[in-house]
Amino acid sequence: MAARGPAGTRGGSTRFAQFKLVLLGESAVGKSSLVLRFVKDQFDDFRESTIGAAFLTQTISLDDNTTVKFEIWDTAGQERYKSLAPMYYRNANCAVVVYDITQASSLDKAKQWVKELQRQANENIIIALAGNKLDLVASHPDKRAIQTADAEAYAREAGLLFFETSAKTSENVRELFTSIAKKLPLDQAGPRNPRAGGRGGVELRSEAPGTNANGGPCGC
């Protein structure tokens, strides 16, 4: 089921796969910062709030002959933008749900997102839970509001990948995305189709939240 920008062999034995990834989580937990670190290896202390969603891509090599490209949709975190989220997570192959380890409420919100994804999104979606702002507790351990073990236990129970990350120091950022890539079904990907129209991913009409619960994001 399917990398949506279908993948396949390129040259001899190399594989290339493209996947849609969506970031979700409460406002100001560091979604955009994680993406910015991952894609451009930069960090801003005061990143402007995301309106609607931002679109970025990044390619990583898993090994000598496997390349994975992420098509990343970074969403707005404020509750009020929640109604737009289905447009972005529809047909996503993977999701990173982010919370802030210094803020208890943000994990609750993350759990809601996980629930919603598991109910509404692509049924084979790979979800990773990321507890961001690890740098803050490094210097001030008392700032931690969510214990690693608690979040980890939850992640295990819900079947999620789990990392504590710091977009600021870049700790675990690459690991997070790499481990997602490794979990994606590279083998089932089809041949690459460079300028394909009709790729299932961007019909951003919002009417029906969570259509396409039956997997198979891409018809081709």
Add this chain to the structure above:
Amino acid sequence: MAPDKEKTGIGFGGLRTKSVAPPQQQTRTDNGIITLRYEEAIPAKPPIAVTVAPPARAPIDIHPALRRPKSSVAETDERKRDSGLAPTTSSKAREGSVTTVDENVLGVKMDFDSSFQSAITPQSPVPSTPTPQVTRLDSVGSGSISRWRKPGSRKSSMPKTPRTPTSKSTPEEFTPISTPIPTESLIDEEFLESLSFSKRGSMMLGGKKAVNGHVRTHGGRRQPSFSLLASPSIKILSDDLEKDSKKVRSMYEQGIGLDWEDGKYAPMAKRANVEEALAEEEPAVSNGHLRPNGHVAYQRPETAMSVRQEHELAGGIEDWEDIDGHDVDRYGFIKLQRKLSRPGTPEPRPPQRVSTVLQQASETPRKQRGFTRSPSSAANSTRGTFKRAPSRKVSARSLNTVASNSSQRSTSRIRAAANRLPGNRDRRWMDEAGDMLTLPPGLADIAEDEEGGRAVEGLKKKEWERAEKWRKMAKVLKTGKDGEGMEFEFDARSPKLIERTWKGIPDRWRAAAWYSFLNTSAKRRKDSPSDESIIQAFHKLQDASSADDVQIDIDVPRTINSHIMFRKRYRGGQRLLFRVLHALSLYFPVTGYVQGMASLAATLLCYFDEEKTFVMLVRMWTLRGLDKLYEPGFPGLMAALDEFHKQWLDGGQVSKKLTGLNIEPTAYGTRWYLTLFNYSIPFPAQLRVWDIFMLLGDSDPSLKPTKDRPFCGGLDVLHATSAALIDGTREILLDSDFENAMKVLTSWIPVKDEELLMKVTKAEWKLHRRKRV
């Protein structure tokens, strides 16, 4: 009981007695006071804030949000509560019992949310404070909700009669204050100890970010239909939210600085500052109180920060620490090249959202078109082929279309020549739209400084001339003394004015013109509240709590923080921005605060003081369709994007291409419309769009709003701008795959030639008008 006496009692003594009133009052015989069982209590009449300080003349339109009980009383009380000195319930009950000022002035019926019932648990007074009155009052009022409810809102069978005597008794309850009232309670030691700041400057209380994401306890937000002056959906905040809101607001009120080194608040030193500030209390210095137009000044308790640091200029709203005049462009943005010095503060940086393709396009010299312009046409073929741009394949599509020729040489020579014919100007602008990404000829070589350095002498002179023309068009409405607070009016229907607005309002006239344009729109509508009432609302709302305060606080420091006004945490422009957004979130309770609004408010704050900014925002909301764009669930935004899709993109080449790629305006248009392009184009270009949007953004009265066209043409300027941006990136888009097209469309679009952007916008706008007729 003379009414005015009653007012005095309420305003100045009545409530304050709360904590000091002698207990014997409780047993006093007073026919006016009746005892009710708690369950029988009817919702108290909210005290209309006007009672506190009656304005010189009666406010004509009181905004619904104001109709809640908000008074100086409430404020003193709430301060106490924050300091742990005063119990919540009692004070509210008290207020409820005091006010009967008038019968349902607003004719507003309010929903009584049954969930409040449970919230009415009478609280026991906070132990440390003797509050003898509390008990008595609780028996009269109806607990904490009373404050928020209007009589009769609850389908109660209680007759209203008993209420009058209750209120009459008020003056008699007046007892002079005998206990010092803490005015500074929010920054007591205990509070300071629990206070710290995260690295990004968010306020942390006891190690936690001040609550984020609390559920609103009232469903008012979700009311689907929103008619501005008719539905005051009063939100009742949970205690936590209320507390958070207070604390956040107090930070801005005190303007407490941060030690950015480690993101922690340094209590001692700064606190001394604040105390001085409080001691000084010099209203003239506090920048929140600019009153250029001589409006009735609301004397708020002067806790507003007033100790200014020496580098805080322009009335304290600009922070010039480490910045020289030449580091800042004419709009107040700190130039990108500047090297950082002050640790911790946001540093200016190049916009990071520029897609690579766009960046390259904007760096390539402008191509030569046809037979025109300069002789150095040798360079003409280099552009168009962005060297590292996505490979250009010559496809069937690109062979027979104008736009794809453009990927080689933009426009064919014949067409380029034809475009120079008198009637074809608009087409020419649209054909050449791609040039908006590069500097106009003549400026390209001298503009080493991308965003700021266009202040070339010739342009300056031109601007002076244009400013002079605008001066002649301006009609003076009002002059203050020494020329202060002048107000101007422009004839919004004058074709000359419209023509000149398309060409750009000279910056010095911008504020006056924008204001006049919206004022003209407001006058056309009978239901528009006056400036005075909006400003009054603004000040009143500062004392109310908003569920959105925490979110606003998160967003304020990350809103155009490379601007000289918005650098300093909790102070200067950030403080004004917070106050304006705070008031806005309450003034339009259905919409509340939504991310994206901050960029609108910040833009206006570059031109207006906070009061006028608020007036402008209110007018933009009601008269320029922003209230619909930000409607919960975004049905208005979706309708706008749909309108753009169907009526503007209109099956053209780019549209076909995008449809083929499955990219709809919803994928990229959200931020264009919600931030009115603040997120997507450079500030000078954004201002130009706003110039014309302020002038021509009225909805067409001849059209009836339907579900499909809720804006009735009001967004045409925005649509035309969107269309122009698509024209400007057309060559790139036509050559893009899904990924590149998405990147271009969601990117910052580095429009360097805003003249051309506006020419294309105008051409699109005219074309659409013609189609519509």
